[in-house]
Amino acid sequence: MTETSPRAPSQSFVTRIAKRTAAALGIAVLSGGAWAGYLRLSGNVHEVAPGLVYRSAQPSAEQLRELIVEKHLRAVINLRGSSDAPWYIAETAVTTAAGVQHFDLSMSARTEPDSARLDSLRVLLRTTPTPFLVHCEGGADRSGLASALYTLDEMHGTPEQADGQLSFRYGHFPWIGKTGAMDRTLSRVVRGERQPNSQ
Numbered sequence: 001m002t003e004t005s006p007r008a009p010s011q012s013f014v015t016r017i018a019k020r021t022a023a024a025l026g027i028a029v030l031s032g033g034a035w036a037g038y039l040r041l042s043g044n045v046h047e048v049a050p051g052l053v054y055r056s057a058q059p060s061a062e063q064l065r066e067l068i069v070e071k072h073l074r075a076v077i078n079l080r081g082s083s084d085a086p087w088y089i090a091e092t093a094v095t096t097a098a099g100v101q102h103f104d105l106s107m108s109a110r111t112e113p114d115s116a117r118l119d120s121l122r123v124l125l126r127t128t129p130t131p132f133l134v135h136c137e138g139g140a141d142r143s144g145l146a147s148a149l150y151t152l153d154e155m156h157g158t159p160e161q162a163d164g165q166l167s168f169r170y171g172h173f174p175w176i177g178k179t180g181a182m183d184r185t186l187s188r189v190v191r192g193e194r195q196p197n198s199q
Contacts, residue, residue, distance in 0.1 A: 043056050043057055043059055043063050043139070044056055044057040044138065044139030044140065044143075044170060044171060045057075045059075045067065045139075046139075046170065048134075048147045048150055048151065048165070049130075049150065049151075049154070049155055051130075051131060052130040052131050052132075053130060053131065053132060053133075053134070053147070053150055054067070054071055054073075054131065054132070054133045054134070055133070055134050055135065055139060055143040055144075055146070055147045055165075055170070056133060056134075056135045056139045056143065057135060057136070057137065057138050057139030057140075057143075058080070058087055058135060058136070058137050058138075058139075059091070059133075059135060060090070061090040061091070061093070061094050064076070064091060064094045064095070064133075065094055065098070067133060068094070068095075068098045068100055071131050071133070072131055073098075073100055073131050073132060073133055074100060074101065074129040074130065074131060074132060075100060075101040075102070075103065075128045075129050075130075075132040075133075076091070076095055076100060076101070076102050076103070076132065076133050076134075076135070077103045077105065077124055077125075077128060077132060077133070077134040077135070077146070078091065078102065078103065078104050078105070078135060078136075079105055079106075079107045079121075079134065079135065079136040079142040079143065079146060080104075080106065080107075080135075080136055080137060080142075081104055081105065081106025081107075082104045082106075101128070101129065103124055103128060105117070105120060105121055105124060107121070107136070107142050107145075108142075108181070109136065109137075109141035109142050109178075109179045109181065109182060110178035110179060110181055111178075111181050112181045112184055112185045112188075112195055113185060113195060114195050115194045115195040117195075118185065118189070118195050121145075121146060121149065122149055122153060125146060125149055125150045125153065125154065126153065126154060134146045134147065134150075138171060139170065139171065140170050140171035140172040140173075140179075141166075141172055141179040141182045142182065143170075144165050144166040144167075144170055144172050144182060145165075145166065145182040145185055145186060147165035148162040148163065148164075148165040148166055148186050149162070149186075149189065151164075151165055152189065152190070159190045162186060162190070163183075163186065166182055166183055166186060
């Protein structure tokens with residue numbers, strides 16, 4: 001009886017598998033991009049704590065006016081920092097006209113905040129009158145970290161619940177770009193470690 005060695009997969013079979021894998025990856029990337037686009041267009045508005053805290057992307061003046069009325073907002077936390085850009089001028093004009101408090105804290109989505117900046121954020125989240133809105137540019141990364149910290153500190157949520165605020169659901173893609181800095185920051189907070197000394 002002769003032994004036969006296992007047949008190597010044919011080149012055409014390997015090529016078909018590679019093409020299918022590439023197609024699946026392409027679809028996943030396109031789907032992720034479509035989801036991120038939808039979130040950006042919709043304002044990426046979500047509730048963090050029922051009736052108390054909301055998160056979003058940068059709202060237009062009209063979107064902010066609507067959110068103030070709809071959510072009965074008493075304050076807005078802007079994680080992009082103060083600016084002379086049109087979006088900032090419009091935002092502060094809306095909050096001033098509505099009698100809503102406005103707080104600015106400049107953060108980067110791509111760099112872990114130092115301990116002082118992180119402490120400032122946590123104090124803001126603790127002391128800002130509710131209901132409030134916290135926003136950054138896209139509503140995914142900096143707003144995600146702020147929402148995670150609020151979940152941990154004020155809602156006494158689990159690390160897993162906090163981590164859920166930094167997820168694909170809100171457009172957070174830490175494996176693309178450098179926004180994994182927000183995940184590393186949350187991990188340090190959960191472990192009780194101080195942050196690096198540079199912003």
